[in-house]
Amino acid sequence: MRLRDATWTDVRDCETDLAVVPVGSTEQHGPHAPLGTDVVTAEAVADAGIERVDHEVACAPVIPIGVAEEHRQFPGTMWVSAETFRNYVREAVESLAHHGLDRVVLVNGHGGNVDALREVGGRITRDGDAYAVPFTWFEAVGEHSAEMGHGGPLETALLRHCAPELVREDRIDEARAGRAEGWGDWVSYSNLAYDAAEFTENGVVGDPQAGDERRGEELLELAGDALARLLEAVAERDVSRPERRE
């Protein structure tokens, strides 16, 4: 059930307590991939996970702006502070919990959101308002995960599978020419760079040519299967806090 398309009576009559909130970002993804890449991928993975489970799941509209100041030198990038983001996610989850949708998986498409989502998930859960746990798709795709990058092989592959019209194929050579091979500028296990523009000329990290449509299909299958397993686990879990158990 997508909340965007459902009516309030549909929600009143549904039996489930399980919800998904896709979380994206609006930020540069190189010259070849759209600013909304993380919105598209988060929604696609959320759909793929939900369609694999027997439980009814309420799917909220995507949260489209996240913690992305590290891309601020690239036009069109939007961001909010981690504090604003955490508060927004928390209140959005609380509104779901108000209707009994109090087991929530935050399906994330953006690396910059990871720490804030983990933190807010813990806060929501410990305070007893709901149970909330983040899932970041590119951490859940097996050996592919090591090649994540940015606008690189994984994201470009998933876009080629889910929304090929959004990939500017005629700019792939340009994307490859200005790319970095890895994220950050590391010395003694410290990342000296705060902004992506310090280590990548055009915002790309990794080779977008290494992610064809077939790979995107496999990524969606892996991420969808992983999310489905998580949804089943969250549905079955004793989410009461240990200190409140008998």
Ligand SMILES: [Zn+2]
């Ligand atoms: Zn991205």
